[in-house]
Amino acid sequence: MKPKAVIYKKIPESVLSVIKESCDVSYYENLQDYSDPEFLEDLKDAQGLMGSSLPITKELLDHAPMLKIVCNISVGYNNFDIEELSKRGIMATNTPDVLTDTTADLLFGLILSAARRIAELDSFVKEGRWNKLIGEDCFGVDVHHKTLGIIGMGRIGSAIAKRAHLGFDMDILYHNRTNNEAAETLYRAQKCELDELLAKSDFVCLMTPLSAETKHLIGLREFKQMKKSAVFINGSRGETVNEDDMIEALSSRIIAGAGLDVYTQEPINPDNRLLKLKNIVTLPHIGSATSETRTKMAVLAAKNLVNGLTGKTPPSIINPIILHTR
Numbered sequence: 001m002k003p004k005a006v007i008y009k010k011i012p013e014s015v016l017s018v019i020k021e022s023c024d025v026s027y028y029e030n031l032q033d034y035s036d037p038e039f040l041e042d043l044k045d046a047q048g049l050m051g052s053s054l055p056i057t058k059e060l061l062d063h064a065p066m067l068k069i070v071c072n073i074s075v076g077y078n079n080f081d082i083e084e085l086s087k088r089g090i091m092a093t094n095t096p097d098v099l100t101d102t103t104a105d106l107l108f109g110l111i112l113s114a115a116r117r118i119a120e121l122d123s124f125v126k127e128g129r130w131n132k133l134i135g136e137d138c139f140g141v142d143v144h145h146k147t148l149g150i151i152g153m154g155r156i157g158s159a160i161a162k163r164a165h166l167g168f169d170m171d172i173l174y175h176n177r178t179n180n181e182a183a184e185t186l187y188r189a190q191k192c193e194l195d196e197l198l199a200k201s202d203f204v205c206l207m208t209p210l211s212a213e214t215k216h217l218i219g220l221r222e223f224k225q226m227k228k229s230a231v232f233i234n235g236s237r238g239e240t241v242n243e244d245d246m247i248e249a250l251s252s253r254i255i256a257g258a259g260l261d262v263y264t265q266e267p268i269n270p271d272n273r274l275l276k277l278k279n280i281v282t283l284p285h286i287g288s289a290t291s292e293t294r295t296k297m298a299v300l301a302a303k304n305l306v307n308g309l310t311g312k313t314p315p316s317i318i319n320p321i322i323l324h325t326r
């Protein structure tokens with residue numbers, strides 16, 4: 001008998017077919033609410049779970065006593081209770097590397113859009129407001145030769161540094177738990193304390209995972225340390241920033257602007273005060289959202305799932321320690 005896998009996110013047909021060769025699949029293209037009775041019933045004999053964003057909590061795991069593996073179709077896994085999964089001997093996997101360049105491209109797009117006001121001025125033209133030669137009211141600020149501070153110099157942080165240094169002659173400062181020798185050598189990145197990075201950077205880009213340590217890493221105190229001309233970019237997770245403090249920093253011009261791909265609540269409430277601000281660029285969490293990359297993420301997640309359910313090691317396991325305890 002094939003192991004049972006529950007997939008709760010839309011994936012390409014070709015990837016679904018490969019999974020079906022090894023597993024019996026229950027498929028939810030767009031699971032809205034995990035209290036859906038059909039889904040809860042499905043969890044009872046599920047050995048594998050694959051999808052994204054769904055909080056994998058102790059409560060959910062109590063509904064899934066046969067579970068062997070949970071596969072996120074994302075690199076971030078702040079939705080997993082890793083301690084609980086490991087305690088129960090359940091493998092957890094994510095999709096690193098395959099989305100690094102795509103996400104770095106988007107983050108660089110946010111830097112450019114915030115600095116040169118691309119989104120705002122696109123509306124200006126389309127709304128018919130361009131009716132004389134442009135003046136200072138349409139000016140932005142340069143990106144090239146400025147200083148970029150990267151908080152979280154991992155895979156994506158390094159790919160942003162590459163674009164900034166090689167393409168835009170930017171100076172790179174970084175703050176990270178560990179030294180990133182490759183970025184220091186290849187992109188002349190300099191490691192520094194957070195305070196120094198905030199004070200010296202023209203652009204501050206946040207790229208850490210969300211954890212207990214990074215929750216609200218950036219708040220009013222940190223915004224006040226930044227230059228008045230600074231542009232803040234967040235591509236990590238919404239909760240790494242205190243959103244109320246960011247609204248205050250932007251509305252009272254403690255900093256000049258922001259480019260955001262992530263929010264405390266997603267989808268963001270249309271009444272959120274952030275959306276009333278003129279000096280921000282907002283995107284709907286699309287860092288990895290290209291057809292090519294989303295397919296690669298699904299392929300990697302599927303490989304994790306099938307390997308985990310057929311006695312092989314999943315290629316990107318987050319809690320490898322449990323392989324020795326099984």
Ligand SMILES: NC(=O)c1ccc[n+]([C@@H]2O[C@H](COP(=O)([O-])OP(=O)(O)OC[C@H]3O[C@@H](n4cnc5c(N)ncnc54)[C@H](O)[C@@H]3O)[C@@H](O)[C@H]2O)c1
Pocket residue numbers: 075076077096097099103151152153154155156157175176177178207208209210213214235236237261262285286287288289
């Ligand atoms: N916006 C998007 O669509 C999108 C896409 C992909 C990833 N992400 C987010 O980006 C994160 C990073 O992805 P990655 O592949 O670069 O991960 P990574 O693990 O390669 O890099 C994260 C870096 O942050 C550092 N770090 C962790 N905690 C820190 C702390 N408290 N202070 C300083 N540095 C700290 C780590 O040492 C590591 O170098 C993901 O966890 C996810 O939340 C968002």
Ligand SMILES: O=C(O)[C@H](O)CO
Pocket residue numbers: 073074075076077099287288289
């Ligand atoms: O963590 C990730 O991979 C993104 O946020 C979703 O693609």
